[in-house]
Amino acid sequence: MERENKMGTMPVPKLVVNMSQPIMVSMLVQSMYNIVDSVFVARISEDALTAASIAYSAQMLQIAVAVGTDVGMNALVSRRLGAKQFREANEAATTGLVLSILSSLLFVLWGVFGTKAFIRQFSQDEAIVAYGTTYLKICQIFAAGIFLGTFTQRLLQSPPAGPSPVCWRRWRALWPSL
Numbered sequence: 585m586e587r588e589n590k591m592g593t594m595p596v597p598k599l600v601v602n603m604s605q606p607i608m609v610s611m612l613v614q615s616m617y618n619i620v621d622s623v624f625v626a627r628i629s630e631d632a633l634t635a636a637s638i639a640y641s642a643q644m645l646q647i648a649v650a651v652g653t654d655v656g657m658n659a660l661v662s663r664r665l666g667a668k669q670f671r672e673a674n675e676a677a678t679t680g681l682v683l684s685i686l687s688s689l690l691f692v693l694w695g696v697f698g699t700k701a702f703i704r705q706f707s708q709d710e711a712i713v714a715y716g717t718t719y720l721k722i723c724q725i726f727a728a729g730i731f732l733g734t735f736t737q738r739l740l741q742s743p744p745a746g747p748s749p750v751c752w753r754r755w756r757a758l759w760p761s762l
Contacts, residue, residue: 603741610737614647625719631709635716638706643723646691650731653683654738661739677739688731695724 594602618640626633657680664673694702703716 606737606741618643628715629711631711632715634707634709635703635712635714636719638703638712638716639720639723642694642702642720646724646727646730647734649687649691650684650734653687654680654734656680657683657735658738658741680739681735684731684735685728688728691724691727691731695721695727699724 625636660676699720
């Protein structure tokens with residue numbers, strides 16, 4: 585039994601509210617994480633809070649790359665599904681997954697090799713550099729969580745007849761921890 589595509593039948597105002605709620609909750613959780621994190625880091629020292637504030641710009645860059653890539657993938661998958669080009673939709677989803685993985689690997693490499701240089705561009709204070717390097721390294725090394733989480737959110741926003749299990753099998757083969 586074929587389900588109807590809500591993007592083609594639902595009234596636009598209701599569709600906007602329906603599609604935006606998960607993204608708004610996700611952004612709220614991310615913002616709350618940064619606020620709560622700042623409160624706890626501020627208890628350590630002013631230098632630690634300064635270092636975390638510097639690191640947030642790199643985290644926002646990470647989120648921007650993940651969201652930008654995955655929104656583009658979502659748009660392409662949705663267009664292909666709307667045109668009933670299911671094979672092309674699977675290819676777009678798989679390409680989005682590969683781009684997400686490669687992007688996360690770039691951020692991991694930045695985390696391992698470039699964090700100290702990044703923090704030093706904003707401060708020469710050794711305590712801030714030490715705190716910032718440690719904090720940002722952790723954030724960048726675990727970048728795959730942001731990238732794959734965003735990928736999943738955007739892929740699941742595609743219409744109900746979304747990418748086939750082939751795409752999901754490829755994902756699971758590439759990301760064994762799921």
